[in-house]
Amino acid sequence: xxxxxxxxxxxxxxxxxxxSLNCTYSDRGSQSFFxxxxxxxxxxxxIMFIYSNGDKEDGRFTAQLNKASQYVSLLIRDSxxxxxxxxxxxxxxxxxxxxxxxxxxxxxxxxxxxx
Amino acid sequence: xxxxxxxxxxxxxxxxxQVTLRCSxxxxxxxxxxxxxxxxxxxxxxxxxYREEENGRGNFPPRFSGLxxxxxxxxxxxxxxxLDDSALYLCASSPGxxxxxxxxPGTRLTVL
Numbered sequence: 001x002x003x004x005x006x007x008x009x010x011x012x013x014x015x016x017x018x019x020s021l022n023c024t025y026s027d028r029g030s031q032s033f034f035x036x037x038x039x040x041x042x043x044x045x046x047i048m049f050i051y052s053n054g055d056k057e058d059g060r061f062t063a064q065l066n067k068a069s070q071y072v073s074l075l076i077r078d079s080x081x082x083x084x085x086x087x088x089x090x091x092x093x094x095x096x097x098x099x100x101x102x103x104x105x106x107x108x109x110x111x112x113x114x115x
Numbered sequence: 116x117x118x119x120x121x122x123x124x125x126x127x128x129x130x131x132x133q134v135t136l137r138c139s140x141x142x143x144x145x146x147x148x149x150x151x152x153x154x155x156x157x158x159x160x161x162x163x164x165y166r167e168e169e170n171g172r173g174n175f176p177p178r179f180s181g182l183x184x185x186x187x188x189x190x191x192x193x194x195x196x197x198l199d200d201s202a203l204y205l206c207a208s209s210p211g212x213x214x215x216x217x218x219x220p221g222t223r224l225t226v227l
Contacts, residue, residue: 105157
């Protein structure tokens with residue numbers, strides 16, 4: 001059974017700081033990793049995905065993957081109050097052949113950016 | 116390009132009743148997955164539909180069932196509702212050959 005672990009938080013950072021969100025996963029064979037942002041009462045929104053070891057940058061967001069340590073992180077630079085949300089880490093579960101499989105999610109880390 | 120849509124937005128039912136939730140996938144996406152998200156938890160996979168057939172199922176009882184139509188839209192049916200079925204139900208669609216899943220706005224189901 002694949003598992004994804006995240007610290008539930010809340011993680012509180014001041015406006016303008018770097019927020020660092022972490023995720024570990026159980027299956028060493030996992031190949032792709034996803035970060036979703038979920039505002040309170042809303043649905044998850046895909047913000048980053050990463051397949052290869054190392055860093056991937058997109059605007060203020062950087063995803064970091066370390067497959068040897070089974071660890072993936074999301075850095076948010078110049079954090080804004082509008083970044084306050086729950087961040088969900090996900091990995092693919094079963095591949096059902098002919099289609100994409102399901103995603104296995106962590107419980108999410110709640111981020112609060114204080115003005 | 117139209118995103119994933121779901122209906123209804125909110126729903127209140129009583130124990131023992133049945134409910135049908137609907138989802139229209141994003142244009143060009145042929146795979147639809149359904150998830151249940153309880154408060155404070157990550158989404159839990161219910162099942163997936165591909166080419167109008169169930170193509171994978173999570174740890175949910177048979178009273179959770181679904182359909183996919185030729186236009187790739189989908190329904191989730193839940194029979195004999197229980198209090199613990201109260202949750203946000205999310206539909207996600209995927210384009211062929213991609214792991215990325217894009218979520219609709221969800222249906223908030225309350226069972227009294």
